[in-house]
Amino acid sequence: MQRSPIQHCRNCGAAVSYRLPDDGDTKLRAVCPACHTVHYENPLNVVGTVPVWGDTGEQVLLCKRNIEPRKGKWTLPAGFMELNETTAEGAARETDEEAGAQFEMGPIFTLMNVARVGQVHFYYRARLLSTQFNPGTETMEAQLFTEAEIPWDEIAFRTVKETLEHYFADRRSGQFGFHTLDIA
Amino acid sequence: MQRSPIQHCRNCGAAVSYRLPDDGDTKLRAVCPACHTVHYENPLNVVGTVPVWGDTGEQVLLCKRNIEPRKGKWTLPAGFMELNETTAEGAARETDEEAGAQFEMGPIFTLMNVARVGQVHFYYRARLLSTQFNPGTETMEAQLFTEAEIPWDEIAFRTVKETLEHYFADRRSGQFGFHTLDIA
Numbered sequence: 001m002q003r004s005p006i007q008h009c010r011n012c013g014a015a016v017s018y019r020l021p022d023d024g025d026t027k028l029r030a031v032c033p034a035c036h037t038v039h040y041e042n043p044l045n046v047v048g049t050v051p052v053w054g055d056t057g058e059q060v061l062l063c064k065r066n067i068e069p070r071k072g073k074w075t076l077p078a079g080f081m082e083l084n085e086t087t088a089e090g091a092a093r094e095t096d097e098e099a100g101a102q103f104e105m106g107p108i109f110t111l112m113n114v115a116r117v118g119q120v121h122f123y124y125r126a127r128l129l130s131t132q133f134n135p136g137t138e139t140m141e142a143q144l145f146t147e148a149e150i151p152w153d154e155i156a157f158r159t160v161k162e163t164l165e166h167y168f169a170d171r172r173s174g175q176f177g178f179h180t181l182d183i184a
Numbered sequence: 185m186q187r188s189p190i191q192h193c194r195n196c197g198a199a200v201s202y203r204l205p206d207d208g209d210t211k212l213r214a215v216c217p218a219c220h221t222v223h224y225e226n227p228l229n230v231v232g233t234v235p236v237w238g239d240t241g242e243q244v245l246l247c248k249r250n251i252e253p254r255k256g257k258w259t260l261p262a263g264f265m266e267l268n269e270t271t272a273e274g275a276a277r278e279t280d281e282e283a284g285a286q287f288e289m290g291p292i293f294t295l296m297n298v299a300r301v302g303q304v305h306f307y308y309r310a311r312l313l314s315t316q317f318n319p320g321t322e323t324m325e326a327q328l329f330t331e332a333e334i335p336w337d338e339i340a341f342r343t344v345k346e347t348l349e350h351y352f353a354d355r356r357s358g359q360f361g362f363h364t365l366d367i368a
Contacts, residue, residue: 008197010190010223015197024321027266039194042228043265045304081227082211086297086366087304108364111292113270120229120271137208178362180292182270 006030011037043118047090048078049126059144063098066140073156091124099142100134110163114183121159190214195221227302231274232262233310243328250324257340275308283326284318294347298367305343
């Protein structure tokens, strides 16, 4: 995360100033006085999965975070989308990196805007193919939970809690949908 | 758009080098040798609408681009998502800026990955409330088109063409869905 103000031009290193660009833009941007580059800052995408196990998807895989923020709290496998991948590819990569799970990707399940922090979160359903996990260094442990076992007070992020709640509600209803939410 | 390599640190202005960071990251990043900041580059979101007019949404509003790339070609109103807005708010802002249209926002309609250029595109359906348009400087003209009138060979972007094709196909079927696509 780098959300502190831009101080220097990425092209030439000169100190920038925040002002309206000359192209009619109505927002203050970091503009370089030397090479005239206008620097834009844009939202980040977070991509992850809801990996489930069992004939009716009764267990969900959560990862105990080994890094800040929210170290020691439980999360679905997720992280920042990278260049040169799709949202689904990024979600699969994070599931591999954080849980070391074997799985098949399913459809997109939640799309959540967290405008306050400039993020959009995408969660895909995924079907686990084994219960052997090999978590990476960002995860203390990876564990399956039924709905009754989910540590609701120890969930790392609001977007994860919302996604889990929608997952179990849809599972009870017998029909999985696609859910869009704005998180204040 | 700034997709040329990062040359200088945004915090201190020192020349960066691309290398693996010390935190176990497996991708080359622009790392500052002076202040040790790691600079990440991430996909950009493009947000827009399919603004329609008529009892059955038989006409769609397109804008003739007054800026590069694809100056003179037709597009749906869309642009880069900004910080501090949701995808839907960004789509509405772009529709206001580029077409000066009066409209009501509807649900999300297409979600398209364009991994080759590091972009994710989101289009929302929107219902026009009048046929008076007041396009901004980025638009030469804003005009309504029926399916038969759409200038298919003069559409600016593949994502716009795909979204229009899905719109008219869904309209013919009588049921509007939500469509995810990967654009190669």
